[in-house]
Amino acid sequence: MKIPRLNWRHVLLVASRDFRQTLRTRSFWLTVFLMPMLPVVGGLAGSRLAGDSEREKIVVIDPDGHMEPRLAAALHRVAPDIDVTPAPEALTKLQTEALDDAFRSYIAPPREDPHPPKGYVIAVPRNFPNDVHVRIWVSHNPGHTIITTINDVMSTGMRDAAMTQAGLSPAEAARINALEPTLSTRMPKHGLSDATLAKIAPTALAYILMLAVIMSAQWLLQAMVEERSGKLLEALLACITPDELLCGKLIATLEALVVLFAAWIGAGLLAAAILCPHLGLSFTQIVAPLTSLRMLIGAPFFLLTGSAALALICLAIGAQCETLREAQGMMMPVIFVLMLPVQMLLQMQVAGTATQAVAFARWVPIWTPFLDLPALSTQADWSIFAQGGLLLGFCILEAVVLTRVFRHALLRNDTGSKWGSLVAALLGQKDRAL
Amino acid sequence: MTALSVSHISKSFGSKLAVDDLSFSVAEGETFGFLGGNGAGKTTSLRMMLDIIPPDRGEIRVLGRPAARENATQIGFLPEERGLYRNMTALDTLIYFGRLKGLSGTDARSRGLALLERFGLSGEARKNIASFSKGMAQKVQIATALINRPRLLMLDEPFSGLDPINQALLEDEILRASREGAAVLFSTHIMQHAERLCDRLLILVKGRKRFEGTLSEALAGVSGNVTLSCRADPTALADVAEAHIAVSEHASDPEWKPWSVALKPGRTAADLLETCTREGFALRSFELPRPTLHDAFIAIAGTTSASGPEYPA
Numbered sequence: 001m002k003i004p005r006l007n008w009r010h011v012l013l014v015a016s017r018d019f020r021q022t023l024r025t026r027s028f029w030l031t032v033f034l035m036p037m038l039p040v041v042g043g044l045a046g047s048r049l050a051g052d053s054e055r056e057k058i059v060v061i062d063p064d065g066h067m068e069p070r071l072a073a074a075l076h077r078v079a080p081d082i083d084v085t086p087a088p089e090a091l092t093k094l095q096t097e098a099l100d101d102a103f104r105s106y107i108a109p110p111r112e113d114p115h116p117p118k119g120y121v122i123a124v125p126r127n128f129p130n131d132v133h134v135r136i137w138v139s140h141n142p143g144h145t146i147i148t149t150i151n152d153v154m155s156t157g158m159r160d161a162a163m164t165q166a167g168l169s170p171a172e173a174a175r176i177n178a179l180e181p182t183l184s185t186r187m188p189k190h191g192l193s194d195a196t197l198a199k200i201a202p203t204a205l206a207y208i209l210m211l212a213v214i215m216s217a218q219w220l221l222q223a224m225v226e227e228r229s230g231k232l233l234e235a236l237l238a239c240i241t242p243d244e245l246l247c248g249k250l251i252a253t254l255e256a257l258v259v260l261f262a263a264w265i266g267a268g269l270l271a272a273a274i275l276c277p278h279l280g281l282s283f284t285q286i287v288a289p290l291t292s293l294r295m296l297i298g299a300p301f302f303l304l305t306g307s308a309a310l311a312l313i314c315l316a317i318g319a320q321c322e323t324l325r326e327a328q329g330m331m332m333p334v335i336f337v338l339m340l341p342v343q344m345l346l347q348m349q350v351a352g353t354a355t356q357a358v359a360f361a362r363w364v365p366i367w368t369p370f371l372d373l374p375a376l377s378t379q380a381d382w383s384i385f386a387q388g389g390l391l392l393g394f395c396i397l398e399a400v401v402l403t404r405v406f407r408h409a410l411l412r413n414d415t416g417s418k419w420g421s422l423v424a425a426l427l428g429q430k431d432r433a434l
Numbered sequence: 435m436t437a438l439s440v441s442h443i444s445k446s447f448g449s450k451l452a453v454d455d456l457s458f459s460v461a462e463g464e465t466f467g468f469l470g471g472n473g474a475g476k477t478t479s480l481r482m483m484l485d486i487i488p489p490d491r492g493e494i495r496v497l498g499r500p501a502a503r504e505n506a507t508q509i510g511f512l513p514e515e516r517g518l519y520r521n522m523t524a525l526d527t528l529i530y531f532g533r534l535k536g537l538s539g540t541d542a543r544s545r546g547l548a549l550l551e552r553f554g555l556s557g558e559a560r561k562n563i564a565s566f567s568k569g570m571a572q573k574v575q576i577a578t579a580l581i582n583r584p585r586l587l588m589l590d591e592p593f594s595g596l597d598p599i600n601q602a603l604l605e606d607e608i609l610r611a612s613r614e615g616a617a618v619l620f621s622t623h624i625m626q627h628a629e630r631l632c633d634r635l636l637i638l639v640k641g642r643k644r645f646e647g648t649l650s651e652a653l654a655g656v657s658g659n660v661t662l663s664c665r666a667d668p669t670a671l672a673d674v675a676e677a678h679i680a681v682s683e684h685a686s687d688p689e690w691k692p693w694s695v696a697l698k699p700g701r702t703a704a705d706l707l708e709t710c711t712r713e714g715f716a717l718r719s720f721e722l723p724r725p726t727l728h729d730a731f732i733a734i735a736g737t738t739s740a741s742g743p744e745y746p747a
């Protein structure tokens with residue numbers, strides 16, 4: 001095989017023109033910015049919703065004033081975000097019926113307020129341990145822990161009073177009341193194991209790659225069809241070789257994909273940073289797998305070779321077509337066939353099912369990057385290297401085939417079947433034009 | 435010095451022989467017309483000279499070197515199919531092509547601005563081609579061919595699709611380039627331009643060269659018809675005039691009939707006039723043929739069979 005001599009000045013000129021052209025298209029920026037907006041916006045909305053809990057307030061009406069400090073202390077322990085405040089003097093003087101009226105509007109707030117205040121009003125009866133009717137007004141579904149805590153504090157108060165009445169010293173009563181077993185509960189947070197947590201970010205990378213490939217197909221085809229549909233090929237080919245043009249286009253494509261990846265990964269991290277605390281996940285735990293050496297080397301490699309492998313297919317199809325519409329028509333089934341299994345395989349890999357199928361698919365170069373990205377830290381070195389090498393070899397093979405197809409299609413003036421001529425080019429029929 | 439020499443090149447596409455054993459050369463400062471009908475092989479020949487496609491056989495030398503992409507720095511090329519990047523400005527387009535042809539960014543910019551100025555487009559230099567009229571875009575494209583001050587200018591059907599003003603502009607540019615010492619080769623099937631511009635021309639028929647020479651040589655090969663009006667039947671002139679056709683059956687004066695007389699090969703109008711006088715023919719008018727390149731082209735290329743009579747090359 002003859003390796004074509006390239007004039008790199010030409011290649012870079014083509015690449016920079018194509019890249020700048022891509023930067024000027026609206027669809028590129030929509031892809032770069034709008035897509036990651038979804039998780040970021042989702043994250044912000046989520047944090048808004050979660051942030052509503054900070055507005056919760058507990059007002060304690062305690063005419064005798066014994067229980068309020070104990071309630072406040074206990075509630076503060078279980079729900080540090082909630083304000084516990086003693087009721088204003090005026091409130092404590094109201095009778096039960098009046099209190100009901102006073103809180104009706106509070107508990108059933110006017111409809112038009114989209115974020116009604118959430119709160120509890122706890123009325124400890126006068127003469128507490130003698131009158132044990134503690135009333136609680138709640139504006140919303142009461143939190144389980146809040147009610148339990150109120151119950152605990154009030155029962156402790158009652159038992160204290162009962163024990164001192166029975167002759168125990170207050171200290172002795174307090175000691176007995178404080179008795180409790182040591183319960184140690186172990187439950188993984190939100191039911192996610194550490195192993196699963198470690199998979200989240202790398203799997204997200206695989207999805208980013210998948211989306212990038214699907215979304216970028218459009219401007220790849222655009223770039224490829226541009227010279228042909230703009231009838232510029234001949235003028236260009238008088239100055240540069242087809243290989244230089246193709247190589248420049250490929251570089252421009254990869255540059256654009258790098259911008260895309262950077263934007264999307266950045267947005268992903270931002271969304272994770274915003275969302276994690278509200279999901280009870282640790283941001284550092286999620287991001288840690290990305291900082292391993294394997295990831296730092298492997299992720300860029302698989303992102304680039306993976307997108308190149310699919311970009312080359314797009315380019316080959318684009319090279320066959322006169323117009324963007326025609327190119328899209330040819331591209332759709334290909335993207336569909338290539339990407340549909342990826343989604344399934346990724347799900348199976350995350351769920352740990354169909355391990356045989358996933359293990360096999362990992363050796364199919366088109367799918368390697370999607371399956372190896374999430375599994376970089378769990379796969380054996382040799383298999384990562386072998387699969388990476390296979391993928392790289394596949395890309396090179398594709399590039400060779402593509403130059404062939406590209407030259408074959410250049411300045412072609414027949415209007416025969418695109419697939420037919422694609423196959424003819426692949427089978428190495430004599431180039432008609434070149 | 436020869437700017438371009440082509441010797442015995444052939445090219446076929448499948449079983450179709452597009453260019454067949456073509457040889458010619460163009461000197462520096464010369465304007466060379468590359469004429470031929472549709473499908474004659476003009477574009478294919480130009481592509482081979484530009485090294486866009488390789489010839490099956492034969493040799494091409496451009497400015498003393500073998501045909502290669504590297505020559506692009508010295509060549510200006512206007513392809514038959516016109517088009518530009520629609521989302522690029524006129525100036526950026528010129529800079530891009532200038533840089534592809536080896537100019538530095540600053541040179542390309544200053545030359546681009548100068549050309550746009552010359553073509554009356556300096557106000558539009560920074561506007562997108564998409565907003566240009568067809569004629570404006572054509573001017574930009576002509577400028578891309580000239581941006582590197584080429585020593586060899588190759589234009590494929592340069593006048594097609596141009597309005598008369600742009601045609602005149604292009605003619606001026608061709609003359610200017612040739613004044614500056616560049617060799618200009620252009621293909622066309624519009625004969626008037628070739629007639630006005632060419633020092634020499636070549637006529638291609640079905641991939642084969644049928645004629646190469648100066649305009650007067652081309653015209654000399656055409657025996658135009660002499661029109662005369664006489665009383666007698668000019669059949670008597672059989673040894674000079676090959677055939678004779680009545681131009682009009684309904685002449686104003688039935689006595690003096692107009693005749694169109696085709697000269698026999700090798701005989702001139704002077705021979706005919708001399709014979710008339712010698713034979714005592716009464717003539718009321720005798721009009722010399724004024725053949726155009728168009729006539730010459732029809733005469734040369736009109737014989738469709740490739741094995742037809744060869745004209746002097």
Ligand SMILES: Nc1ncnc2c1ncn2[C@@H]1O[C@H](COP(=O)(O)OP(=O)(O)OP(=O)(O)O)[C@@H](O)[C@H]1O
Pocket residue numbers: 411412413414432433447450451452470471472473474475476477478479514
């Ligand atoms: N890439 C190609 N593949 C197959 N046949 C081709 C190709 N290019 C040209 N031909 C054939 O070669 C012949 C010469 O074509 P060419 O384009 O050189 O003619 P031309 O003189 O430029 O004609 P026109 O005046 O119409 O532009 C034609 O019969 C054409 O069909």
Ligand SMILES: [Mg+2]
Pocket residue numbers: 476477478514590
């Ligand atoms: Mg042509």
